[in-house]
Amino acid sequence: MxxxxxxxxxxxxxxxxxxxxxxxxxxxxxxxxxxxxxxxxxxxxxxxxxxxxxxxxxxxxxxxxxxxxxxxxxxxNNIGYSYFQDQDYPEKLKHCFDGPILLFKKGNIDLHQKKIISIVGTRRISSHGTAFCEELIEELSPLDPVIVSGFAYGVDITAQKAAVKHRLQTVGCLAHGLNQIYPKVHKRYMPQVEENGGFFTDFWSTDNFDRNNFLKRNRIIAGLSEATIVIESAEKGGSLVTADIANSYNRKVFAVPGRPGDLHSKGCNNLIKSQNAHVLTSAADLIYILNWEIEKTSAVVQKQLFVELEPDEETIVEFLREQGKAQLDTIALNCNFPTYKTASLLLNIELKGVLRPLPGKLFEVI
Structure with missing residues (x-):
């Protein structure tokens, strides 16, 4: 236009x-x-x-x-945009009555003839939830799906980092304009996400940062995909709103079951109990319900035993293997790298799935 x-x-x-x-x-x-x-x-x-x-x-x-x-x-700022009647507007979102008339975008997003799933959940993801999310995406990687989420703490960023690791497209749906990023700490992941997908939003650069924006953007997360997966959720939360919206669009919803007494499993267990979600225990459940085709020989991807690291990255990994958990400054001092270079190396190693960040600005080898 x-x-x-x-x-x-x-x-x-x-x-x-x-x-x-x-x-x-x-x-x-x-x-x-x-x-x-x-x-x-x-x-x-x-x-x-x-x-x-x-x-x-x-x-x-x-x-x-x-x-x-x-x-x-x-x-x-060279912001891309898709009009709801244009050919490049996401096909599945066209069928949502409340889809935005104009969708702003950045990155290298290509949803044409792609399998698309949304993964959402608690911002306080457990180690079990992290492991399940990473393993799910690893098992699904032969089908080359697009992973959609909200780029928030917890389940969102775990899913999007796992997608980058397996070179899958990932799309972050934002609750604000493309002049900012929330949370700010996730700014470091933006280049990798834009290279392997990108960002969508229907908010302007002048829109106020508001809690209701997150609820509004959830319709885009649900509308882009053929299925929404809830990894972990408390009894109430934005991920349950996304699941409700997905059901209203007549899309499939999956929930990972948890222990009855687990606070972060209450939302998922309630979705399953009320028959508002299919039980998801592995990638095979999703593949079967969605009727996706996959070669038997590649249905489960073997965990990568050898990851190619640069010499400087190997130095950090060897230090962490000996030391265990360590903070960025400690790593920089012991490995004789400037702090800025250490931060960049840690991010690269994290995206290769070799280490993970922990609370307290600590890092450890997986």
Whole structure:
């Protein structure tokens, strides 16, 4: 689309009373956002579901001023975008009634003819949940699935790091504009994610950072994929909202069962008990329910025994094998590397699946 129509779509998106579903009705009826703004009010009101309240402030010039500023941000930062009627708009999201009219993106995302799954769960993932998530993605890697998540703490980042490790595409759905990242500590993973997939959001650079944004972005996580997997979840939480949305879209939902008394398994156990999720105990469950085809010889991937490390990376790994857990400064001092170089090396080794970060800024070999 040309920049003039993009400006009009942004202005339409800025109107607070419309929402994505109503905006889609208008766009399908009148063809373009420019035509909508040129249409007389009484003709707009003829559209089913369009009332006076939704058109309040419709022709306010502030919508175009805001749109012009956002368009400058998009152009300056080389932000990609997909319009809901365009060919490159995610196919599965097209079938969601509340999918965004405009989806902003960064990276190298290619969802064409791909198997896509979303993996969500608690931000306080256990060692058992971490191991299950990593093993699941390893077993699924021969099918080359796209791993979608929210780039948050816990299950999200565990799944996305595992995807990078196995050279799978991974997509982080953000609850804010592409001018920032949350949590900030995950900024170090952004280059690898963008190289192996990227980021989606429907929020502007000017949108306030708000808790409700996370609930809103969950519809994109659920809508992009054919199945949503909940690894661990407390009795209440955003991952359960994502599972509910996925069910409303008539997508498959899977939950990893846990011990009855485990707080982080309550949400998953309740999903299974209420028949709102399939039981997931291994990749085989997912493959069977989704009717994915896989060669018998590659159904389970053998764990990698030998990982190719650079000499400096090998130095750090050998130190950690002897030392056990150690902090970044300690590693840098004992291995005779500058701190900035040590941090970069640790990230590379982590993404190769050889070590993992621990609370207290500690690292250990897996």
């Amino acid at each position: 040309d920049l003039s129509e993009l400006l009009n779509i942004l202005a339409l998106q800025h109107i607070p009373n419309l929402g994505d579903n109503t905006a889609k009705k208008l766009l399908r009826h009148f063809g373009t956002a420019e035509a909508i703004f040129k249409e007389k009010k009484h003709n707009l009101l003829k559209i089913n579901g369009i009332g006076e309240a939704r058109l309040q402030g419709f022709h306010n010039s502030d919508h175009f001023k805001a749109a012009e500023n956002e368009l400058k941000f998009i152009e300056k």
